[in-house]
Amino acid sequence: MALRDVIGQERAVHILRGCIARERVPHALLFAGDDGIGKKLTALNFAKALNCTGGQGPGARGQNETLFEVTDHRTLDPGPRTLHDSCDQCSSCLKIEKLFDPESLILSGEDEKSLKEKIYVSHPDVALITPYKDEIRIEVIRKLEEALTYKPFEGRYKIAIIDNADTMNNSASNAFLKTLESPPGQSILILISSRPDMLLPTIRSRCRRINFNPLPFHVMSALLREKSGKYDEGRSLLLSALSGGRPGCVLNEDLIAQRDRFFASLKRLSDSVDEEEKGDIDELLEWAQVWLRDLAVFKATGRADLLINSDREGEIKALVQGAALKGILKLAQEIYNIRVNTRFNLNEKLTRNYTGLLIRKRLGRLNAGK
Ligand SMILES: [Zn+2]
Structure with a gap:
């Protein structure tokens, strides 16, 4: 090329x-x-x-x-x-x-x-x-x-x-x-x-x-369909949105499987402290931003058609029930700040526990779970 x-x-x-x-x-x-x-x-x-x-x-x-x-x-x-x-x-x-x-x-x-x-x-x-x-x-x-x-x-x-x-x-x-x-x-x-x-x-x-800027979703979606030859329009748009317009992230890995894994992890953190939890904290925080984006959009509008993860509507709906929009937005800012600070090698376990605590607090779930 x-x-x-x-x-x-x-x-x-x-x-x-x-x-x-x-x-x-x-x-x-x-x-x-x-x-x-x-x-x-x-x-x-x-x-x-x-x-x-x-x-x-x-x-x-x-x-x-x-x-x-x-x-x-x-x-x-x-x-x-x-x-x-x-x-x-x-x-x-x-x-x-x-x-x-x-x-x-x-x-x-x-x-x-x-x-x-x-x-x-x-x-x-x-x-x-x-x-x-x-x-x-x-x-x-x-x-x-x-x-x-x-x-x-x-x-x-x-x-x-x-x-x-x-x-x-x-x-x-x-x-x-x-x-x-x-x-x-x-x-x-x-x-x-x-x-x-x-x-x-x-x-x-x-x-x-x-x-260099992330690709507009429609451009990336067309690129994905051309390169892979296997995605239909809906899936290629979902992948474009999930990756934030970064084709390299989609072509190198199974983004949907990855999302499912991290969303499950975030859901567990929103329920209780999970001492066994492991995995890349940096990636978890990155996915948390996609997750919170959808929580905020759904809380504000109640519209599933505006979600990136439109296939996860039920779960998103349940999560925002006890939360206030203000809390979700505050959490998004807090997660962003943690992400910036993880560059300085924060203790992974402490960071994960702290993130979990913030999620439970801001989503009004402190008394949920254990
Ligand atoms: Zn030449």
């Missing part, structure tokens, strides 16, 4: 193709936005477009000057579909394409293996870095720095894509900052993050930030 095939991120793609058209690509870019909405996909396709040697890619220019003057991305017309994009066929494009499925590649060398770092390389000038055990360590940043000191081997640019860049630990961040302060020529660093506020401000300020 190519940049032109990225669905639902037209604005970001437009800006990136504009950078190629202007031949002014920032040394450092920050792709910011929720997980599962196409940041990495766009980054890889951007890398393909930058180093493409066939078709109309910048690497093929020279005999084929088709640039036009551009002063503002809002007025930029990227022109024909293939202009300022990859050909998706040349050897450079095919090599980079392999990074779409990095796990299928072996790591770039025994050294990296022993360091337990993840640098994926399928093109000599393009590297994809991902965290190992939720962390990017200084060793991998040093490797990156070293790789960037060499001139591009066969592409036009040296490109490093750092996925979940906010997982760089302190020493890695500081080392990376030095690279950002004096980036080697022809190098392009693309940071990807769903939590850009966790990056050092000094890193953020040195990157050109491009925001």
